[in-house]
Amino acid sequence: xxxxxxxVQTVAVAPFSPxxxxxxxxxxxxxxxxxxxxxxxxxxxxxxxKVADELAKYRExxxxxxxxxxxxVKGEGLWAEKRGPKNASLEQCDFGLGPGKLDGxxxxxxxxxxxxxxxxxxxxxxxxxxxxxxxFTKEQATKNWFSKPGTESDIEALVTFIGAKSNxxxxxxxxTHPEEKKMYQIGEYIFYRxxxxxxxxxxxxxxxxxxxxxxxxxxxxxTKEGAGTAMKTWPSYRVSQGAVWTMERxxxxxMRQARFPEPNYLSDSIVALQVYLQxxxxxxxxxxxxxxR
Amino acid sequence: xxxxxAITFLCVALTxxxxxxxxxxxxxxxxxxxxxxxxxxxxxxxxxxxxPKYWSQRIEQDETMKLCSQYKDNPPVAVRQxxxxxxxxxxxxxxxxxxxxxxxxxxxxxxxxxxxxxGFIQPDKPMTPRGGNCYACHQLxxxxxxxxxxxxxxxxxxxxxxxxxxxxxxxxxxxxxSNAFSACTNMPRFGLHSWLTPEEITHVxxxxxxxxxxxxKD
Numbered sequence: 001x002x003x004x005x006x007x008v009q010t011v012a013v014a015p016f017s018p019x020x021x022x023x024x025x026x027x028x029x030x031x032x033x034x035x036x037x038x039x040x041x042x043x044x045x046x047x048x049x050k051v052a053d054e055l056a057k058y059r060e061x062x063x064x065x066x067x068x069x070x071x072x073v074k075g076e077g078l079w080a081e082k083r084g085p086k087n088a089s090l091e092q093c094d095f096g097l098g099p100g101k102l103d104g105x106x107x108x109x110x111x112x113x114x115x116x117x118x119x120x121x122x123x124x125x126x127x128x129x130x131x132x133x134x135x136f137t138k139e140q141a142t143k144n145w146f147s148k149p150g151t152e153s154d155i156e157a158l159v160t161f162i163g164a165k166s167n168x169x170x171x172x173x174x175x176t177h178p179e180e181k182k183m184y185q186i187g188e189y190i191f192y193r194x195x196x197x198x199x200x201x202x203x204x205x206x207x208x209x210x211x212x213x214x215x216x217x218x219x220x221x222x223t224k225e226g227a228g229t230a231m232k233t234w235p236s237y238r239v240s241q242g243a244v245w246t247m248e249r250x251x252x253x254x255m256r257q258a259r260f261p262e263p264n265y266l267s268d269s270i271v272a273l274q275v276y277l278q279x280x281x282x283x284x285x286x287x288x289x290x291x292x293r
Numbered sequence: 294x295x296x297x298x299a300i301t302f303l304c305v306a307l308t309x310x311x312x313x314x315x316x317x318x319x320x321x322x323x324x325x326x327x328x329x330x331x332x333x334x335x336x337x338x339x340x341x342x343x344x345p346k347y348w349s350q351r352i353e354q355d356e357t358m359k360l361c362s363q364y365k366d367n368p369p370v371a372v373r374q375x376x377x378x379x380x381x382x383x384x385x386x387x388x389x390x391x392x393x394x395x396x397x398x399x400x401x402x403x404x405x406x407x408x409x410x411x412g413f414i415q416p417d418k419p420m421t422p423r424g425g426n427c428y429a430c431h432q433l434x435x436x437x438x439x440x441x442x443x444x445x446x447x448x449x450x451x452x453x454x455x456x457x458x459x460x461x462x463x464x465x466x467x468x469x470x471s472n473a474f475s476a477c478t479n480m481p482r483f484g485l486h487s488w489l490t491p492e493e494i495t496h497v498x499x500x501x502x503x504x505x506x507x508x509x510k511d
Binding site: 182189192205211213216264 | 326327328329331332333335336338339340341344348349351352353354357358361362365366409410411412413414415416428429430438439440441442443472479480481482486487488
């Protein structure tokens with residue numbers, strides 16, 4: 001892979017090491033075993049709590065060796081590496097706190113940026129910097145915006161690194177600028193907008209307390225608690241997908257699950273939904289990178 | 294462009310005046326989202342223009358969807374009644390008139406949650422059958438522990454209610470068009486959208502009603 005005639009060095013990172021893979025496999029076996037045992041034992045309520053307990057244990061054990069940590073290291077390398085037609089690093093990229101200032105930057109996004117006149121989330125801002133600082137075209141910068149088996153994603157690695165710089169910081173998106181406020185309202189509109197062959201909206205599953213779909217707990221994203229629990233752990237390693245997912249990836253997949261077409265990457269509706277969710281989650285302390293089902 | 298937005302804002306601000314006095318069923322005042330028109334445009338503009346037509350149709354809204362969105366699924370009584378009446382009129386029945394199908398088929402449909410996913414990233418394979426995905430939201434047979442709680446438990450549905458013609462018809466109608474009974478419910482309108490065929494719905498009804506079905510037996 002070459003950019004601007006200069007060979008690019010990337011840190012070779014497998015999604016996870018053989019040991020970690022074995023650990024995950026072992027845990028999955030334990031989980032399935034526990035679920036089967038639960039299915040034959042006791043009352044429904046007892047089954048429910050047993051399965052929930054096992055799921056909690058499973059998550060806890062996984063958190064000890066989060067494969068996202070490796071992606072974070074890769075992202076740190078990419079951040080400082082001179083790349084692109086301009087042979088420049090991303091170190092001067094401004095996420096709203098000043099050029100190169102990353103501590104707590106993720107937690108205060110999306111926000112309004114004067115230089116573009118737009119409300120941008122971490123991914124749209126990152127792509128903006130890859131274009132302006134490094135000289136990539138938008139197409140080059142976003143070609144692998146998410147990883148597929150055999151194809152890694154620089155954006156995933158960079159966002160994991162940038163996100164981790166907000167670990168322990170409270171989410172802070174008050175949406176006080178008029179453009180941010182408007183994006184919040186647009187996000188709220190989309191959250192409640194029903195359509196498609198299943199009459200879905202985000203609110204159908206995420207507008208009430210203490211509900212679950214199958215065994216998966218559903219957060220009420222209209223509340224601080226629900227939105228906070230959901231938002232604080234992104235980007236997150238998803239065991240079921242074998243990859244780290246960014247918030248854009250997550251939200252675009254929500255649309256797919258609702259049986260809608262996929263919104264474009266970096267589209268305003270995805271940014272608006274993030275403003276809505278981050279404002280609702282404001283005050284919640286970040287725990288990222290996360291690990292999820 | 295800015296002028297256009299300004300005009301939109303003005304129009305929305307004016308219409309908002311008319312909405313100010315509306316009350317929801319729970320008595321809470323509800324004002325329309327002040328940026329609805331612009332938000333709708335933002336939403337529509339976020340999809341690829343070269344999508345197949347049947348994809349784009351999935352973001353279109355019928356009157357019920359529009360009203361439910363506007364009232365955040367909690368419309369005032371008059372709107373609620375209007376929706377329920379209109380939706381009742383959409384219900385169609387199988388040609389042979391039989392509303393009780395094969396509960397074993399119904400059990401499969403209730404458990405099956407795939408089908409109908411579109412897009413470029415993870416679409417379902419063409420011809421993937423669409424499931425009812427009932428367990429996503431409802432408890433049904435006691436042996437299935439992985440059930441959701443968005444909807445009420447339907448365990449012992451027939452056992453509790455008996456299997457009179459009225460109950461059978463209610464179950465069929467509710468699955469065909471849930472909004473005929475409770476406007477803006479979370480439950481999809483399976484028959485109206487042809488997500489399930491009338492025949493498939495009769496199988497799910499049998500799964501709910503048949504004394505031999507695990508919904509009622511265990």
